[in-house]
Amino acid sequence: MYIKDLHLTNYRNYQDLQLSFADKVNVIIGENAQGKTNLMEAIYVLAFSKSYRTSRDKELVQWEQNYAKIKGTVFKRNQTFPMEMQFSTKGKIAKLNHMEQRRLSDYIGALNVVMFAPEDLHLVKGSPQIRRRFIDMEIGQIQPVYIYHLGQYQKIVKQRNHLLKNLQRRQTNDRTMLEVLTEQLIEHAAIIVEKRFVFLDLLRKWAIPIHQGISDDKERLTITYFSSIDVSETAEREKIKTSYQSAFMNNMDKEIERGSTLFGPHRDDLLFFVNDKDVQTYGSQGQQRTTALSLKLAEIELIKSEVGEYPILLLDDVLSELDHYRQSHLLHTIQGKVQTFVSTTSVSDIQHETIQQAELFEVKNGTIIR
Amino acid sequence: MYYPEPISKLIDSFTKLPGIGPKTAVRLAFFVLNMKEDDVLDFAKALVNAKRELSHCTTCGHITDQDPCAICQDESRNNTVICVVQDPKDVIAMEKMKEFNGRYHVLHGAISPMDGIGPEDINVPSLLTRLKDEEIEELILATNPNIEGEATAMYISRLVKPSGIRITRIAHGLPMGGDLEYADEVTLSKALEGRREL
Numbered sequence A: 001m002y003i004k005d006l007h008l009t010n011y012r013n014y015q016d017l018q019l020s021f022a023d024k025v026n027v028i029i030g031e032n033a034q035g036k037t038n039l040m041e042a043i044y045v046l047a048f049s050k051s052y053r054t055s056r057d058k059e060l061v062q063w064e065q066n067y068a069k070i071k072g073t074v075f076k077r078n079q080t081f082p083m084e085m086q087f088s089t090k091g092k093i094a095k096l097n098h099m100e101q102r103r104l105s106d107y108i109g110a111l112n113v114v115m116f117a118p119e120d121l122h123l124v125k126g127s128p129q130i131r132r133r134f135i136d137m138e139i140g141q142i143q144p145v146y147i148y149h150l151g152q153y154q155k156i157v158k159q160r161n162h163l164l165k166n167l168q169r170r171q172t173n174d175r176t177m178l179e180v181l182t183e184q185l186i187e188h189a190a191i192i193v194e195k196r197f198v199f200l201d202l203l204r205k206w207a208i209p210i211h212q213g214i215s216d217d218k219e220r221l222t223i224t225y226f227s228s229i230d231v232s233e234t235a236e237r238e239k240i241k242t243s244y245q246s247a248f249m250n251n252m253d254k255e256i257e258r259g260s261t262l263f264g265p266h267r268d269d270l271l272f273f274v275n276d277k278d279v280q281t282y283g284s285q286g287q288q289r290t291t292a293l294s295l296k297l298a299e300i301e302l303i304k305s306e307v308g309e310y311p312i313l314l315l316d317d318v319l320s321e322l323d324h325y326r327q328s329h330l331l332h333t334i335q336g337k338v339q340t341f342v343s344t345t346s347v348s349d350i351q352h353e354t355i356q357q358a359e360l361f362e363v364k365n366g367t368i369i370r
Numbered sequence B: 001m002y003y004p005e006p007i008s009k010l011i012d013s014f015t016k017l018p019g020i021g022p023k024t025a026v027r028l029a030f031f032v033l034n035m036k037e038d039d040v041l042d043f044a045k046a047l048v049n050a051k052r053e054l055s056h057c058t059t060c061g062h063i064t065d066q067d068p069c070a071i072c073q074d075e076s077r078n079n080t081v082i083c084v085v086q087d088p089k090d091v092i093a094m095e096k097m098k099e100f101n102g103r104y105h106v107l108h109g110a111i112s113p114m115d116g117i118g119p120e121d122i123n124v125p126s127l128l129t130r131l132k133d134e135e136i137e138e139l140i141l142a143t144n145p146n147i148e149g150e151a152t153a154m155y156i157s158r159l160v161k162p163s164g165i166r167i168t169r170i171a172h173g174l175p176m177g178g179d180l181e182y183a184d185e186v187t188l189s190k191a192l193e194g195r196r197e198l
């Protein structure tokens, strides 16, 4: 799949921009603060309906304007269709094929995007939240119904935390309602965790050999799911539910005392090991980078195998962060198959035939001058 | 821009209505100024009367101009089934369907701890009293198919279950996360057929 063209209106520092892209490599070149990341972000937002940089949609709207619009034409499965995201003070509107989609799970997944930005190098070292977001976004774009379950789940957690706080402060002592919310929570938690297990199996299938390749056969990557409850990764939904039931049953008083939900996928994490050593704690910076790169490359292949086509790859400022060896590994993987957007302040950072054959866009202060 | 006080008060009143922003409020206010005086008087009376003459039925909680309401007074209806809904609008939607002949109980909301709404803040206690006093055999829980509506149904079900009353929940054909009042009559009638035991 690829994006044929993009039309931005009042999006960040772009007032009105229309571009047509090459179906292979597109290089966005420009000095700092000219709009390279904004352009990449717009493609990401078109795919996921929200930014990875901010949770406040308002920031996407150009200062002094009251709405922002991203329109793109996507080519996928031999079909061309428009996608559109609009943000205003009234909220956001997602349109697929000219039709407004009321549920985001009906929108996300139409355009598949893998983003690799300097922040992603923290995937291994950073907080669990970053890894949870990684796994959630990736499952979501392959299986949009996951986003629906996740949304429901988050709402239940919020309700349940409020109730636990009320119980903690003795504003109520209605444990029946707590039982109800616990049952609701377990129902969705089990679906989410089961889907994460299935996804991790796929991820391993691709990431382990890729990591082995990049490390020249010297490193063996292991990925494990760290759960807040005692449950095996091979467990099926009913088994997962039973584990949650006993965790909640045995810890009800503790949860009330803390006023917060202590178990569930919102507390889980991913652990990475290289040659059986925890990369987060013991990995060198190089090993952490290799791991992050392996995961991203695995995502590309995983989407290809699940969706049937390669996703669009966004490489924002990241090539210069990778050494020559890792860089060529990355470029070799995508060559000729994946529509890729690369941003850089200078092409001399990147020495590879892929880049030489690329379409060049030079951005200056919110306009494309070349 | 400064409006004379009567207009700004009118604009302010319009903004209190749902879905009306400041711009629309101004448009409506100026429209009223150009209406015939009789029409404006009728309009104002209709507003006041709707509020004054309508109250909630002390039995079922539905909006009514007499107490008990027409549905509660109708002796041809089945006394053994109660359909529990969140909103008076849901009763009207069900009645349009003309397939349900039992009684109703309107909760006026759903349990939602994050909004500070507990079971006693909606018509759950009056439902429990009704179940004790009347001869009810079946309770149909037709709360909205979203998180709060589901939780409310589960909650009521847990409280009522020990009494042996049959409890069903309408399920099929309703969009999850949607509000019942948006469901068209066909899906609603399907939903009623496909109710499941809780």
Ligand SMILES: Nc1ncnc2c1ncn2[C@@H]1O[C@H](COP(=O)(O)OP(=O)(O)OP(=O)(O)O)[C@@H](O)[C@H]1O
Pocket: A011, A012, A013, A014, A030, A031, A032, A033, A034, A035, A036, A037, A038, A039, A059, A060, A061, A062, A063, A317, A345
């Ligand atoms: N809502 C907005 N309205 C107008 N301008 C904005 C908005 N949000 C961000 N900007 C501006 O966009 C400019 C470009 O930002 P961007 O992050 O795309 O730069 P960049 O080209 O990626 O730079 P770098 O090489 O430093 O990463 C910044 O100067 C910023 O002030």
Ligand SMILES: [Mg+2]
Pocket: A036, A037, A038, A316, A317
């Ligand atoms: Mg940037």
Ligand SMILES: [Zn+2]
Pocket: B057, B058, B059, B060, B061, B062, B068, B069, B070, B071, B072
């Ligand atoms: Zn009544």
